[in-house]
Amino acid sequence: MLKKTIEQAFNEQMNKELASAYIYAAMAADFAVKNYNGFSRWMTAQAREEMAHAQKFYEFLLERGGRPLYDTLEKPQKSWDSVRAAFEHALRHEQFITKSIDELVNLARKEDDKAAEIFLQWFVTEQVEEEDSVETVLAKFELAGEDKRGLYLLDKELGSRE
Ligand code: FEO
Numbered sequence: 001m002l003k004k005t006i007e008q009a010f011n012e013q014m015n016k017e018l019a020s021a022y023i024y025a026a027m028a029a030d031f032a033v034k035n036y037n038g039f040s041r042w043m044t045a046q047a048r049e050e051m052a053h054a055q056k057f058y059e060f061l062l063e064r065g066g067r068p069l070y071d072t073l074e075k076p077q078k079s080w081d082s083v084r085a086a087f088e089h090a091l092r093h094e095q096f097i098t099k100s101i102d103e104l105v106n107l108a109r110k111e112d113d114k115a116a117e118i119f120l121q122w123f124v125t126e127q128v129e130e131e132d133s134v135e136t137v138l139a140k141f142e143l144a145g146e147d148k149r150g151l152y153l154l155d156k157e158l159g160s161r162e
Contacts, residue, residue: 001064001065002061002064002065002066002113003111003113005107005111006066006107006108006111006113006116007061007064007066007067009103009104009107010057010060010061010066010104010116011057011061011066011067011068011069011071012071013057013100013101013104014054014057014058014061014068015054015070015071015073016097016100017050017051017053017054017057017097018050018051018054018070018073019073019074019076020047020050020053020093020097021047021048021050021051021054022047022073022074022076023076023077023089023090023093024043024044024046024047024050024090025043025044025047025076026076026077026078027043027080027086027089027090028040028041028043028044028046028047030078030079030080030086031043031083031086036083036151036155037155037159038154038155038156038157038158038159038160039083039086039154039155039158039159041158041159041161042137042158042159042161043086045161045162046090053123053126056119056122056123060116060119064115064116077089082146083141083146083151083154084138084141084146087134087137087138087141088138090134091131091134091135091138094127094130094131094134095131097127097130098127098130098131101120101123101124101127102124104116104120104123105117105120105124108120137154137158140154140157141154
């Protein structure tokens with residue numbers, strides 16, 4: 001039987017994952033209207049990943065006899081001053097999500113919910129990858145520069161993300 005504390009915390013995380021998708025979809029739209037189609041494609045893929053993360057929580061809740069509950073999502077920012085500013089925002093956001101996952105692990109341990117703890121291990125590993133992929137893009141800004149040519153090259157490179 002799923003404890004109420006875990007059910008509530010997992011629901012909050014499901015909604016945070018959906019909010020992440022919303023933020024990245026808004027970034028993708030902002031990039032698209034500015035003709036950065038590669039950056040837009042990268043963020044669209046990121047938004048889809050977040051939807052898949054939310055779905056994992058949804059399925060876990062149902063499998064354990066819980067009730068997935070969709071909450072109101074905060075309106076995302078509409079535009080960013082630069083491509084780099086958007087990726088810096090994405091990194092801050094991923095760090096926030098990492099902290100949130102770590103707190104869930106602590107809760108699962110406190111409640112002695114082994115299944116929840118094992119389920120969360122995937123997210124612990126995933127967050128390492130999530131932060132790393134954004135940090136890699138930010139490092140590329142250092143290499144390519146943020147003049148028009150540098151942005152053009154990076155846009156082209158990031159557009160190859162599947
Ligand atoms: Fe679902 Fe990007 O963390």
